Amino acid sequence: MSGNTFGKLFTVTTFGESHGPALGAIVDGCPPGLELSEADLQHDLDRRRPGSSRHTTQRKEPDQVRILSGVFEGVTTGCPIGLLIENTDQRSKDYSKIKDQFRPAHADYTYHHKYGVRDYRGGGRSSARETAMRVAAGAIAKKYLAAKGIQVRGYMSQLGPLPIEFKSWEAVQNNAFFCPDPEKIAELEAFMDQLRRDQDSVGAEITVIAEGVPVGLGEPVFDRLDADLAHGLMSINAVKGVEVGAGFACVSQRGSEHRDEMTPDGFLSNHAGGVLGGISTGQSLIARLALKPTSSITTPGRSIDVHGQAIDVITKGRHDPCVGIRATPIAEAMMALTLMDHWLRHRAQNAEVSVDTPRLEQYSR
Amino acid sequence: MSGNTFGKLFTVTTFGESHGPALGAIVDGCPPGLELSEADLQHDLDRRRPGSSRHTTQRKEPDQVRILSGVFEGVTTGCPIGLLIENTDQRSKDYSKIKDQFRPAHADYTYHHKYGVRDYRGGGRSSARETAMRVAAGAIAKKYLAAKGIQVRGYMSQLGPLPIEFKSWEAVQNNAFFCPDPEKIAELEAFMDQLRRDQDSVGAEITVIAEGVPVGLGEPVFDRLDADLAHGLMSINAVKGVEVGAGFACVSQRGSEHRDEMTPDGFLSNHAGGVLGGISTGQSLIARLALKPTSSITTPGRSIDVHGQAIDVITKGRHDPCVGIRATPIAEAMMALTLMDHWLRHRAQNAEVSVDTPRLEQYSR
Amino acid sequence: MSGNTFGKLFTVTTFGESHGPALGAIVDGCPPGLELSEADLQHDLDRRRPGSSRHTTQRKEPDQVRILSGVFEGVTTGCPIGLLIENTDQRSKDYSKIKDQFRPAHADYTYHHKYGVRDYRGGGRSSARETAMRVAAGAIAKKYLAAKGIQVRGYMSQLGPLPIEFKSWEAVQNNAFFCPDPEKIAELEAFMDQLRRDQDSVGAEITVIAEGVPVGLGEPVFDRLDADLAHGLMSINAVKGVEVGAGFACVSQRGSEHRDEMTPDGFLSNHAGGVLGGISTGQSLIARLALKPTSSITTPGRSIDVHGQAIDVITKGRHDPCVGIRATPIAEAMMALTLMDHWLRHRAQNAEVSVDTPRLEQYSR
C-alpha cells in the first residue's frame, strides 16, 4: 500500500486534504454486533476540534461526521464502515504567493520533490486536519475496547519548558490543555499568551495510558505491541519521539532497578510500561510522545522558493501556536487503534489458548 | 501476518529460537543484478557476534550464514533469498528448574500467557539471538543502498550514566563498544568491570545515521519514513524509546529555534533529523534509541512460578551485562531495511516524477 | 485486512450497501501527475449503469461519482483518491417479510451465519451494486495504462446456450449486451424476451483482453499475474469460473499443440493467454469468466427462514435476468486494476533492469 492505511486486521484507510471538499475514512475489520452511532464518534471529534479555545487555531470546523455504511439498525454489520466529514471553512484566499514558496520545517519542500506536484492550500494532505479521521476511527476502537474493559486516556505532561504532574483524570476534562493538574492551568494560560505576543510557538509532551489491557496482546518479533504503537504515534504530525514505560530514562537505570519484580499479589512496579517481549503484561500500557513546535509562525524565516531563490517567509493564517494542545485525542486514537488491531490478531491465532496460571492483577501505575 | 515479517516491498521474514537447530530468514523483493556473497553478510554478523569481548555474553557462535537461494553466479536474481545460520553452541543444561519460573522483566510471563506453551531454553524466540537474522538481511539492504550513495552507520552515544560525544567514525570501528570517542573507552571499560562486580546490568543509548539519503523517501500519512523507522527500531529487543532529530528535546524548543531554515546553499540546521511530513529532506536521517538494562542478572529478584507461588530468581548463564553494547549493528540493520523498503516504495509510485527544482545539498550534521 | 481492499501497491478499498446512503472507495498508490477528472470515471460507470436497456434491472441510478481528494488542478497528486456515489433510488418498501427469509442461492444465509446480523435491504453489501466502485477505480487504472499503450477491453462471448463469435470491437460498443457480433444481437434479444416470459434467468461468459502489455509483469510464485487476475475476476459477484488462454481446453491438448513457438518475428500462437511462469509475455493477456444465472427470479423456490422453517420464496423487485449482461465493464476494471498493481510492483523491484535482447512483438490474438 501507499501509506494511507493503518492496521492489519482492524484497518483504517483515510483520504482528504485540508482545503478539499471532504475528509473520509474506511474502517475495515470491525466485528459485527457493536452498537455504534455518529454520536459515539462525535465526542472525540469535538475534543480535538479547532477553535475551542483562544490557544488553538481559529479555523471554525464543526467536524460533523457521517457514517455511510457498515452500521444497520444501530449495530455494526461486519462490513466496512465508511466515514465522511465535509470541509466547511476552507477560507478562500489568494495562494499565488505561497504556492511557489517552501515554508521552513513544513512538508512543502518534501512533497514538492517527492510528487512533483502538491496541493499547497493549507498544507493539503500534510495538514494536521488529516488527523480528524484518525480520531473518528479511533472512537470506534475505543468503544469496542471499552466493552472489553480497556480504557484509553491521555493528558498533556509537559508544555514547552513547563512539566505537568498527573493529579486526576477529572481535571483533564475541564480545560483546553488536557492538563491533569488544575493548579497548573493559570501558568499554562499565561505562558501561551506570552508566546503569542512573541509570535512564536512551542512543543509539548503527551502521555497516553491504556488501563485494563489483558496479558497477551502483541506479535513478536517485528509487530510487537510497543513497535506498532511507536509506528502509530510517530505517524502523528509533528511527533519527533516516542517512549514506552521508563523510556529514555532506562538508559541510566540498572537492571536491579528497572526490572519489575512480581509477587503473587502483582507486579511491584511498571518500568516496562506494560510490555515485555513485545507482548502486553496486563499492566497499564504507558507511552509518551514529543511534539515539535508549530512551524507556522509569524516571525520571518529564511527559505527558498521553487526556483531555488532565497526568500523570507512569514506564515500568516490560522495556526496552532502549540499543536500539542490538541494532540491528546489523536494520541488516544492511535493507541486505541493499535490495541484494537492486536486484540483481533491475538484472537485469530490464540483463540484456543487457555492457561490456568493465575494472571497478575495490574499494577495501579 | 503474525508479526515475523518486516517491510512491505523489501520484506524480511525470520524464524528461529535461541536453542533450536538454526535461525533463518527469507528476504523477498531484492532487486535483481546486485552482486552479493555470504562475505557481504558476514561482516556485520561478526560485528554483532557474541563473545568478541569480555563485556558481552561468552556464548561462542561463529554465526556463519549460508545463502540458499536467490543468488546465481554472484548476483541476485530477483527471487527470494533464503538465509540460514546453524546454532552450534546450545550448551545442553538442566532446564527443569527454569522451565516453571518467570524471570522478572523477561518475556517468560507474557509468552506463557499468550501462547500457553513456550520454548524456555535460553528465552526461545524472545532471545536477542533472533537479531542475528536482522543483521544478515540488513547487510543486503546496506549493500544496495551503498551503491545508491546511502551510508548507514551507528554508534553508542551513552552507556548507563556516561554520555559519549561523537568524535569520529574511525574510532567507532576500533572498540567493542562502538564508541566514537577514543579517549572515553578506558572509562567505559572501568565502568563495565565495576558493573560486573556489582552483579548488575545497565542501559545504553545508540545513535544511527544515514547519510546520502535523497529527498522524497516516505509514504504519508501512516507509513511516514520516521514512523516506519520507529516501528523497526522499537521492535529490537530491550528498546524502550526512539527519537528522530531533536527528539524529546523539541518539547521545550520554540518554533523559531526548531525550524530548519533553508538557503540556496542548503539547510542551516537539522533539528528535523532528515524528515519533514514523513518524507526525507535529503539531509542526514538521524535517530536515537534507548535500550533497557539486561534483565538477566545474578542479583536475586522476587518473582512467581507458573503455579503463582512466590520465588526468588537468580539468572545464571551467559548474558550481556549491557545489551546495548552489541545493538549498534542491529539498529543499523533496521534503519537500512526501512530505507530499502521505502526506496522501492517510492520508486513504484513516483518513477515518472522529475522536478527541475534544485535539491538542497545536505547539511553536514 | 478484512477483505474490502484489492491490490498491494495500487490499492482499492471500497464500502457501501445497496440501500445505504452512499457507495465509496479510496484509491491509494496512484502515481502523481496523471490528468484525471470525474468524466474519466463516469464513462465506464455509465456502461455498467442499470436501466440502460429492458434486459437489465429497472432500478434508476445516475451513479454520479465525485472525486473528493487526491486530484488538484486536474492532475493526481500522489495522495489517496476518495470517491463517492450517493444512492438515489433506494425505493422504500416493506422488508418485514424478506428480513427473515433466506433466498436460495443468495448470500442471505451465509451473511446471517457469518456476522449474526445483516442489512437485508436489497442484499446489502452482497448486492452487485458494490461493483460500481470497482468500475470507478478501474477507470483510473485504465487511464494510466492507456498512457502506457495498454488497452483493456471485454465482450460477451456467450449468453446462456448461445455462443458469440468475436467480430469487431466496434460492434461491442453499439449494443446493450457488449456483443461483438452485430448479426447475433437479434437472437440475443429474442432469447432474453423469452427468458423473461419464462420468469427465469441465465448465465453468461465474458472475455477480457489486455493488448499492449509489456513482457515482465507478474510476481512469482504466489502473486503470478494470472493468479492475481483469477483472484480479481473470481471476486466479482456471481463468477464461478476463470480461465486464461486455452483455459480448460488445455486439459485435452498435447504439449506439441499447446506450446506457443517463437520465431524472430514473434510468437506463433497464444495458448498461454499472455502469461508464462506467472509473468506477462508481451502478448495479449486473455481471460474468460463464467457468471451464474441470477438467483433472483419470480419462479417460486423452496427455502427456509431464520427459524429453520420451510418456506416458498418468490423474489420480487428489480433484478437483472442475466447479471452477465452488465459484467463486461466490471471484468475490464478488475483486469485493469490487476495490471496496474503489477505495473507498480514490477517497477519497484526491477527499475534498473535493462535487457538488450529483442522483445518479441505480440501476436495479434
Place this chain on the structure above:
Amino acid sequence: MSGNTFGKLFTVTTFGESHGPALGAIVDGCPPGLELSEADLQHDLDRRRPGSSRHTTQRKEPDQVRILSGVFEGVTTGCPIGLLIENTDQRSKDYSKIKDQFRPAHADYTYHHKYGVRDYRGGGRSSARETAMRVAAGAIAKKYLAAKGIQVRGYMSQLGPLPIEFKSWEAVQNNAFFCPDPEKIAELEAFMDQLRRDQDSVGAEITVIAEGVPVGLGEPVFDRLDADLAHGLMSINAVKGVEVGAGFACVSQRGSEHRDEMTPDGFLSNHAGGVLGGISTGQSLIARLALKPTSSITTPGRSIDVHGQAIDVITKGRHDPCVGIRATPIAEAMMALTLMDHWLRHRAQNAEVSVDTPRLEQYSR
C-alpha cells in the same frame, strides 16, 4: 511483498530453486498447541515426490523435510515454523547450450526479460520443484483443519481426453494417478505409455474437495473464499483454469436449475460448490483446476535464443509427461492453506458471533 508469500494470517513464504542447495519455507501464524512432527509433513511430500512411478520424472529426491523452529516438545509454540528440504539430486550437467535458449512455453523468456538474469539450471525458481514447500506447509494446515473436522482431498478427474468418474476415495490412494476409478487405471497406463512413445505430453484436470467446512468462512468483497482459492490454485505451475461448483457449466444453466434450494433437512444440491457471496455455506467446497501439458518434450520446437536468433529446441532431461499426475497433493495444499487462512481471519473478526438459527447439514456432494 514480492510474491513469495501466500495468506494473510496463516502465511507461507517460500524460497528455493530447482538446482540450488535447498528449498525452504516459513509458516507464520500457526496457532500454538498443535501436535506436529516432521512425519506429518512427510506423508504428503511422499505423495507428490518424483520418481514414484514410470509416468513421472525420474529425478530421485527423498524430499526429506526438517522442522527448524516453532515446534517444541512436539507441539507448535505460535512462533514461526521454519522448514527446509535439501536438494540432493541436482545432476551436474553442461548448461552452456540451454543457458542462451528460450524453451517454448517455458518461463525462460519471461524471467529473462523481467529480471535481466536467471538461474537457468532446471528452470530455477520457475521449476515445479518449488511446489514441494507448498505441500509441506499445506500439511500443517491440513492437520489443524482435520482437528476441526475439515478434510481436504483431491483426485484426477480427467487425463488428456479421458474423463474419469469418481468412484471412491479409497481408489485414489492406490495408484500413481490419484485416479478414483480402479477400472480406469489400465486405460490411463496405456495412454501414458503411448504418449511417451509419441514423445509428447498432455494436460489434466484435478478436482479438490473440502468436506466438513463450517458456514461462514470468507471475507467479502475482494477476499471471498472462492476468490482466494482461485488465487491459490491458479498460482500452481501450469494451471490455466479454475472453477468452483458448477463452474463454466453455469453459463448455460437457468436460475431455476442452478440455485441450490434449501429445506429444513439441508440443501437439495450444490451447484454453488459450497460458496455463496464469497462465504462458505457449510456444504462441501468443490473446485476444479486445469493443468496444461508439460512444455518440456523431446519433439523439436521452434524458438529463439537470447540473441533473437531462430533455433530448434529439444528439451532433454527428466520431465513429467503430464504434470497433472503429481498435482493432486499440491492442489489439496493450496485449498487447505486457503481454508486455514480464512479460518483464522473469520475467528479474528467474528469470535463473538453466535447465531441460534439452525445451520443446515451439508449436502453429501
